[in-house]
Amino acid sequence: MTRKRRTNATGWKGGMSGKMDGEGEERKEIEARLHFAGITRLRLALCLLRSPRHVMAAGSTNLDPHNPPYVPPPSAIALPSTMASARSLMRLGSGRSVVSATRSMAPRAFSSSSLQYAPKASTEPGAPEPENMRQAQRPPQGPLRAPVINPTDKYQGKADSLHNYGQYIMSCLPKYVQQFTVWKDELTVYTAPKGVVPLMSFLKNHTSAEFTTIADITAVDYPTREQRFEVVYNLLSVRYNSRIRVKTYADEATPVPSVTGLFEGALWYEREVYDMFGVFFTGHPDLRRIMTDYGFDGHPLRKDFPLTGYTELRYDEEKKRIVIEPLELTQAFRNFESGSTAWEPVGPGSDRTPESFKLPTPKPEEKQEEKK
16 A cells, blocks of 8 residues: 655655655755855855946946946856755755755855955064054145135125114214114114104104114113113114114113103013113103012112012911011121122123224213203
């Protein structure tokens, strides 16, 4: 009785009566697989040797990217059948499986195989040492390819036009404009307190200005000056896409005219300057504190105001409300008078303003005595 031949996943047939036929088919299949693996590996090696990098190293002049070097087609590459058959017989003699035999002949990466043939440093006594690339001489630096650009050059054209515009404003209002300065692309106009309203009206309504938006009103405290406060107005022209800054001066007793009649947005700005610095604005409809409490003592942004303040607030559990109490400190306050040397140790700092732009701050107008 003969057994039926079975067909497995590898496609070969075997049985008791067809043992010799199965071994012959297995040998043929192994030869075919080894033959294919050898062709694939040879193709990879030839493609790497025929690449433009190796052609350049060999001294070829055919470096045109549109005309690459010749690479033979895969059909032109073949291995002798004797090589594949010899390898297959050796695999069968060792008793290894078909999968392990084909995996061992699979093509390896060029990077892993090239390390085996890399030149190694010789250990002989008379052999020269390899060159240390960290100490290798660098090629000399040539001229700069990019042009040298000064960041302030882009303001030259704007500075000239702003100078002309400042002279135009001064010629239109010689009675109120004391001077003007230009720093980069910023134009600043100085005026006395009595000239704030006429100058702001001109800048808002004149056709060549039209600064219809007031961006901010602030102040700066200079304790050593006679008029210690410098009030700053920042205006914006939406039509001409430009900005201008107006500066005036004041002290604790000298008020500044309010511009709320021209700009409604100045209502809260002037209240903030009054709250932080104590500058009074005449003609303001509602001049009161806006950021601190109504009973707050002092003005926080003055240079003589202590950082700790004078009072502290806390919630009283017995009274069920917030109470204000005097501040208790272990060290007494050091009160600095205006014009003292309290700020001299700080130093003036480094002034990087060009000498051509350094103009003295205009002196305040002398107070005229009233005739009796």
